[in-house]
Amino acid sequence: MPDSGTTMRVLDVTDADALPLEDLVAQGQPVVLRGIASGWELVKTGLQSAEAAMAYLRSFDAGVPIQYSYGGPDIGSRPFYNDDFTRLNFEVRRGSLAEVMDGIAAHREDPQPPTYYVASLLVDRALPGFATSNGLPLARYGIDAPPSIWIGNRVVASCHFDAPDNLACSVVGRRQFTLFPPDQIGNLYPGPLDPTPGGQVVSVVDFDRPDFERHPRFRDALSTAQTATLEPGDAIFIPSMWWHHVRSLAPFNVLVNYWWRRSPDFLSSPLPALHHALWTLRDLPEREKSAWASIFEHYVFGPADRAGAHLPEQARDLLGAIDETRARRIRAMLINRLNR
Structure with a gap:
């Protein structure tokens, strides 16, 4: 990706109980929280090896059917659209978490592997007991945010926004985040509202090879971008409605995130x-x-x-x-x- 705006603000928060969450929400700016999840068992296991991390996850696997994305090597690890944006370039499959990890393991050494991506899987449903040794104490802030887990190989999540606030923890592998404020929507060239690769509208700009003739305003977006690379045990606070592009950098990656809204449940989605x-x-x-x-x-x-x-x-x-x-x-x- 071309050089972008600024490096993201970083806080060292090795004690999760010292997380200044209310201040972060009030400020409404992205921030990296270095080391906040460094004590998680999966973080420590993943630093040993990807195989150890997979074995640890398998020990919690409830065997429930899950939904995941699969794309051939030709999609370049980027779940996206076909050339004319009429359909997606990957398929949604149903299977087990074990099948997904088997597929990732079988292609870990491939220079251009097929894409396996489990997105936003509720931890308590699929991995009961996992959160006991792998979680943040958000309830103390009055936040009810059931954790979700994201598992895959070198997946590129196209730039998109989410309505809730988001606290995302890099657990296994490294992740690169590029964030843009909400007012950059026009400079990011949003794609179709339906279908979408993951439920949210995404930027159609290829961040690896931006075409500035087709998307000239993307240069303006880049001048506002904030970037960060998360190591295992780091987290990032993504404020509501901020656009974010996420690249998983290792052959096996796990992220756990928490979404929450401060508005009451009876206020519907806009x-x-x-x-x-x-x-x-x-x-x-x-x-x-x-x-x-x-x-x-x-x-x-x-x-x-x-x-x-x-x-x-x-x-x-x-x-x-x-x-x-x-x-x-x-x-x-x-x-x-x-x-x-």
């Missing part, structure tokens, strides 16, 4: 609202779109209490704070209107 806006607003005449932009600024993107501030509280209805009861009413209203 993504369906985006889809609905594409349907109802995007192709309106520019004059109407401008008017609707003012309306959304007033009701949605401005201060939460502004639109109903001039009304008595009992008359605010949906302009009041959204609680679980109002959330149910809005959901029922939307379903009813969409079904007409």
